[in-house]
Amino acid sequence: MRHGGLLRFAGWAVIGLFLAVSAPARADGLVQADVLYNGYYQSVLGDCSGCHTKAGGALLAGGDPIETPFGTIVPPNITPDVETGIGRWSLEDFRGAMHRGIGRGGKRLYPAMPYPYYALMPQRDVDALWTWLQTVPPVSNAVEANLLPFPFNEREAMAGWNEINFRPGPFQRDPDRSDQWNRGAYLVRGPGHCAACHSPKNVTGGDVADRYLQGALLQGWFAPEITGDAWRGLGGWSEEEIVAYLATGTSGRAVASGPMREVIEASTSKMKNDDLRAIATYLKSLAGSDGARPTPVAADNPRMVAGGAVYRDNCAACHGTDGDGARNLIPALAGSAAVQQEMTDTLARVVIEGVQGASSDKAPTAPAMPALGWRLSDAEVADVLTYIRNSWGNAAAEVEARSVEDVRAKLK
Numbered sequence: 001m002r003h004g005g006l007l008r009f010a011g012w013a014v015i016g017l018f019l020a021v022s023a024p025a026r027a028d029g030l031v032q033a034d035v036l037y038n039g040y041y042q043s044v045l046g047d048c049s050g051c052h053t054k055a056g057g058a059l060l061a062g063g064d065p066i067e068t069p070f071g072t073i074v075p076p077n078i079t080p081d082v083e084t085g086i087g088r089w090s091l092e093d094f095r096g097a098m099h100r101g102i103g104r105g106g107k108r109l110y111p112a113m114p115y116p117y118y119a120l121m122p123q124r125d126v127d128a129l130w131t132w133l134q135t136v137p138p139v140s141n142a143v144e145a146n147l148l149p150f151p152f153n154e155r156e157a158m159a160g161w162n163e164i165n166f167r168p169g170p171f172q173r174d175p176d177r178s179d180q181w182n183r184g185a186y187l188v189r190g191p192g193h194c195a196a197c198h199s200p201k202n203v204t205g206g207d208v209a210d211r212y213l214q215g216a217l218l219q220g221w222f223a224p225e226i227t228g229d230a231w232r233g234l235g236g237w238s239e240e241e242i243v244a245y246l247a248t249g250t251s252g253r254a255v256a257s258g259p260m261r262e263v264i265e266a267s268t269s270k271m272k273n274d275d276l277r278a279i280a281t282y283l284k285s286l287a288g289s290d291g292a293r294p295t296p297v298a299a300d301n302p303r304m305v306a307g308g309a310v311y312r313d314n315c316a317a318c319h320g321t322d323g324d325g326a327r328n329l330i331p332a333l334a335g336s337a338a339v340q341q342e343m344t345d346t347l348a349r350v351v352i353e354g355v356q357g358a359s360s361d362k363a364p365t366a367p368a369m370p371a372l373g374w375r376l377s378d379a380e381v382a383d384v385l386t387y388i389r390n391s392w393g394n395a396a397a398e399v400e401a402r403s404v405e406d407v408r409a410k411l412k
Contacts, residue, residue: 035132045192046114051075060136061085065147070152075145076143079138080136084139094133097115098129100119111158117195121191122170125191180281187275188283192279194213195212197260213227219258224337225341234337236337237284241253247362247363248362249265250328254336255330255355257346258346261358269360294396296391303398304387306387314376348408
């Protein structure tokens with residue numbers, strides 16, 4: 001062997017010895033990196049940032065107020081700050097919050113923190129989320145989370161709420177369904193907590209089980225039905241369209257707005273494509289409300305005639321005379337399930353104050369609709385919505401001017 005060959009052999013031998021000695025440390029490092037990534041991804045699935053990060057504020061340092069039927073709750077600071085965050089919490093405290101709705105010191109949580117859904121998460125994912133949270137920069141930001149009036153501000157009352165509405169336990173697979181369907185069911189029912197917005201609530205604020213994901217009013221927005229129902233749900237959407245909507249906030253059929261815009265930007269646009277497809281598979285499998293489709297309001301009805309005139313003057317330039325919109329920029333109104341929902345609060349709100357669509361790395365251009373409330377009366381808004389809801393094959397109940405008046409008053 002030549003002298004140079006000996007040197008190379010000796011060099012590789014030293015490197016090999018170093019790698020052999022350091023292998024356990026490197027293996028531990030890879031395991032830790034995997035745990036941290038899994039923890040970050042659990043925060044994406046659970047939309048932690050969407051609630052706990054205020055617009056323009058520090059990551060997870062406390063969110064914007066959430067208006068509930070019982071009063072206001074502010075998502076707290078969950079950075080590892082010792083004084084104002086969760087820096088004094090233990091892993092067991094965190095597990096209790098996620099799986100039982102009981103935080104540090106036995107403090108009961110309100111279900112605005114969606115522990116009834118997080119309870120389905122396996123402990124390894126909860127632990128990974130906790131590990132990742134320890135890496136978030138601590139921020140000193142004191143948040144008064146509970147702004148509820150008496151008696152709802154009494155946390156011990158949550159023991160009774162849990163007895164009525166909460167069934168803790170891990171996710172149970174359906175052995176008769178595919179792995180993809182089961183993954184989608186887990187994501188929707190568990191960390192994604194879709195029912196928190198899209199399922200109607202009972203008088204205590206718990207989900208109405210027999211109307212699962214069939215639409216609900218939340219903070220002045222109507223979260224539409226997202227079952228496989230062909231009329232008001234996602235039955236007319238392809239799985240590819242659902243995936244595109246969740247990934248970008250638009251699919252040609254709809255543009256995400258209001259609270260859903262925040263979900264797209266903070267959560268679903270960051271999910272793996274396989275998970276988005278699993279969600280689509282699961283949602284399309286749900287039977288839904290299966291309501292009786294009404295007879296469309298006659299085209300010669302005075303309100304349809306008036307609404308058509310308002311539409312041509314204010315809407316047709318963007319949405320088209322046939323209501324077909326512009327794919328991935330302006331949603332189609334023809335055949336739109338969102339347009340034909342039972343409640344019209346969102347529709348009236350969008351017309352009155354306009355809307356800004358979601359922006360993500362996959363679709364950075366956020367579509368927008370201008371406000372028309374300054375130029376249209378309540379009656380004109382009601383007429384144009386009635387026209388839209390009963391044209392181009394759509395069929396839905398008329399919109400009354402008084403309901404538009406109510407929406408406008410709430411916006412003020």
